[in-house]
Amino acid sequence: MAGELVVVTGAGGFIGHHLVRRLVADGWRVRGVDRKAPEFEPTAAHEFELRDLRRPEDALAALRGAHHVFALAANMGGIGWIETHKAEIVRDNTLIDLHSLEAARVHGVRRFLFSSSACVYPAGRQGATDVTPLREEDAYPADAEDGYGWSKLATERLCRHYREDFGLDTRVARFHNVYGPLGAWDGGREKAPAAVARKIATARDGDEIEVWGDGRQTRSFCHVADCVEGLVRLLRSDWPHPLNLGTDRLVSVDELVGLVARIAGRRVRLRHDLSKPVGVRGRNSDNTRLRQVLGWEPSISLEDGLAETYRWVEGQVRERDRRTAAGGSS
Numbered sequence: 001m002a003g004e005l006v007v008v009t010g011a012g013g014f015i016g017h018h019l020v021r022r023l024v025a026d027g028w029r030v031r032g033v034d035r036k037a038p039e040f041e042p043t044a045a046h047e048f049e050l051r052d053l054r055r056p057e058d059a060l061a062a063l064r065g066a067h068h069v070f071a072l073a074a075n076m077g078g079i080g081w082i083e084t085h086k087a088e089i090v091r092d093n094t095l096i097d098l099h100s101l102e103a104a105r106v107h108g109v110r111r112f113l114f115s116s117s118a119c120v121y122p123a124g125r126q127g128a129t130d131v132t133p134l135r136e137e138d139a140y141p142a143d144a145e146d147g148y149g150w151s152k153l154a155t156e157r158l159c160r161h162y163r164e165d166f167g168l169d170t171r172v173a174r175f176h177n178v179y180g181p182l183g184a185w186d187g188g189r190e191k192a193p194a195a196v197a198r199k200i201a202t203a204r205d206g207d208e209i210e211v212w213g214d215g216r217q218t219r220s221f222c223h224v225a226d227c228v229e230g231l232v233r234l235l236r237s238d239w240p241h242p243l244n245l246g247t248d249r250l251v252s253v254d255e256l257v258g259l260v261a262r263i264a265g266r267r268v269r270l271r272h273d274l275s276k277p278v279g280v281r282g283r284n285s286d287n288t289r290l291r292q293v294l295g296w297e298p299s300i301s302l303e304d305g306l307a308e309t310y311r312w313v314e315g316q317v318r319e320r321d322r323r324t325a326a327g328g329s330s
């Protein structure tokens with residue numbers, strides 16, 4: 001391990017930034033790569049390079065000398081983003097993933113971990129709020145989420161082809177709704193937990209807040225520290241097949257709002273907007289294989305994780321208000 005170089009792509013983003021911090025704390029030599037620097041605090045990486053991984057020459061340069069790669073770079077966002085930017089997302093992510101895998105092959109990278117998504121699972125298995133948790137093999141016969149989900153599924157297969165045909169040792173994690181501090185909370189790319197935290201942080205006691213859909217759609221949510229722990233364990237493991245990385249506690253969006261409102265100490269009324277995109281009706285992670293393979297599963301409670309996330313988002317909202325009040329001058 002000492003002296004070995006780990007490259008994290010997407011290190012300017014939410015999960016990548018947390019992962020870099022953890023890897024540096026564990027004693028790895030880390031190079032972060034992204035199109036942008038982390039937004040909320042400086043990177044902990046020993047090196048940080050601004051590169052556009054859609055370009056093959058950038059991917060080649062980014063992965064030079066790498067022993068291990070965590071491939072997290074992607075054009076992505078919450079449901080409002082991925083439903084409305086399909087061509088851009090599939091184009092960008094296909095280019096990023098192909099060039100990153102190819103650069104890893106050229107440089108003889110030892111292990112390459114790809115960040116896939118629960119969006120690879122077929123819509124037909126996610127039609128009810130009390131959905132049966134999804135096992136890894138349920139991804140086939142395939143009917144992934146249109147756009148983003150198909151691009152993730154295609155790269156999962158490309159990882160297998162590179163492993164089988166070129167001997168590149170690949171790992172694939174399927175994330176289920178990762179949340180926590182230092183993630184997008186405004187601007188269109190934010191996901192439900194951060195969006196709910198922002199809406200409640202900007203509401204007054206008794207205010208009405210908008211909830212997308214009828215609020216009964218269900219998901220499971222995974223704190224970013226658990227996600228990072230799972231990534232480190234998966235890279236070390238011998239498991240080359242896709243693995244769920246999430247919790248199996250199913251909550252509805254209305255329940256999520258209720259939890260955040262309680263944390264904030266605020267009463268809010270809900271206005272359901274049925275015209276907004278909501279994705280599948282229900283989605284949960286079956287963690288049987290995760291427990292078998294890693295001997296571990298996420299353990300941070302939703303209450304604790306949301307409390308930390310809410311405090312951080314509230315701080316961001318206050319800071320923005322302060323700047324606005326000061327005319328953007330401070």
Ligand code: NAD
Nearest residue numbers: 010012013014015035052053072073074115117175177178
């Ligand atoms: P994020 O948007 O915060 O991070 C992605 C990073 O990739 C961004 O910093 C972005 O600038 C960078 N990027 C985009 N295009 C690039 C390019 N052409 N070249 C270099 N960098 C580029 O998202 P995140 O939540 O940290 O997600 C990380 C990974 O996990 C992504 O692959 C995402 O698809 C996957 N994932 C995340 C979740 C989740 O709940 N957050 C769920 C499923 C899958």
